[in-house]
Amino acid sequence: MGYLYELKGVVSAGKEARVYWGVSPKGDDLAVKIYLTATAEFRKSILKYIIGDPRFDKYVPKSTRKLMILWARKEFKNYKLLYSVGVSVPKPIVQRDNVVIMEFIGKSGRRAPLLKEVELSSDEYIAIFSGVLEDVRRAYREARLVHGDLSEYNIMVWKGRHYIIDVSQAVKTSHPHALALLVRDLRNLRRYFGEEVGIEVPSLEEMFHYVTGEELRPGLAVLP
Template identity: 60%
Template sequence: MAGRRDLDRFLDEYYRLTGKEPRRSDKDLFEVVEEVFDAATLKALLELVRRRVIFELKGVVSAGKEARVYWGKDFEKRDLAVKIYLTTSAEFRRGLIKYLEADPRFAGRVPKSTRKLYSTWARKEFSNYMRMFKVGVSVPRPIAVHENILVMEFIGENGKPAPLLREVDPDVETLAEIFRAVMEDVRKSVLRARLVHGDLSEYNIMVWEGKHYIIDVSQAVTLDHPNALDYLYRDIVNVVRFFSKQGVETPRPEEIFKEIVSNLR
């Protein structure tokens, strides 16, 4: 937890870098979420301000056990989604270790330090987003990562995030189009980015202005992960199950899985 002196030093430097006039609301934001803004996180946030990635944070738009997502602005006043991993969650820490130890990209290199562990996890999510984004998968555009902070494109407007797939109620024709687009992104992710999401469902697909966005890709694994194909099949089953329940005619999960795997090189 950041002490008052840490917070005051942070705000002094923050106002110097941004040229903003001191506001009580800024101090309130950082004091209220003291479990997120410990001294090290304040330092990391300040570095992103110094790099002119973040101009300001406006407030929390999503809060989970492992992270908070904030609506922010960059120096051009464009919207940002700023995801800050909580370095105090012991339960989440155990889960991270399990995922990282099984990921060939981190074999034998899982940090023992809690802070470095969360920093590694944030970098993993950024890397996964970047690999997907580069091959045309519809994900929020990744912008920057530093320590336990991940910055990306904000999907939504005026600080209100886009609804999740499970929260929208379009007609069956529109749903069928979304289903086809999501499955095409699963193919791209596997065949071009060589990644499997590993937890894909209606809970981590956003829908905004007629387009879907796949989110929460931190647990995505490369194809050389021992469970990659099992995770792929599970993702396909989850997506097919949801759309089938909404009245969309879909191929059987095993057909989709077989088609994708047959194209692996």
């Protein structure tokens, strides 16, 4: 590829995607995310995030391989956009076919822990919570994107800093379900930081207003 010198161990083997530790020709660690074949169920679940996103729904491929390439392209585009407005995500490097290459978060092939896997002090949790919420706001306002699967499983913590990952499903704010997805993301953050970790968090209404500048009215954010 020119960007990748060597593919090393597997970092994560999910159902639909595998993440490998790779090394660049210069010797930098890379994360190499490869989308594999999709089940009919996965196909159905990802179509919701493709149809309705004006960037990707002009032509929705029938073949699974083409759909996975589109899914990788969508993730890379989302990473680029988020990175360009200063949201804390791994730096995207290149995408080709069903492969997305980005900055490796961690050291010597050992990935950084997920938020779910770390134990921090209250002050550290407070700092990460406000940083993540600020990123959700920046993503919404400056990238016009809603993550759509934000939780303690898709945030990594490295050197006191958070990194938001797994952005293939992120949609433009014009997507018909964007606000419902945003509310679900905010609920997840409140549940994790408020209920599980136990720090003080704002109300859902306050968080929604902080992110969008709008009032959260009933019926605005229903997922079908």
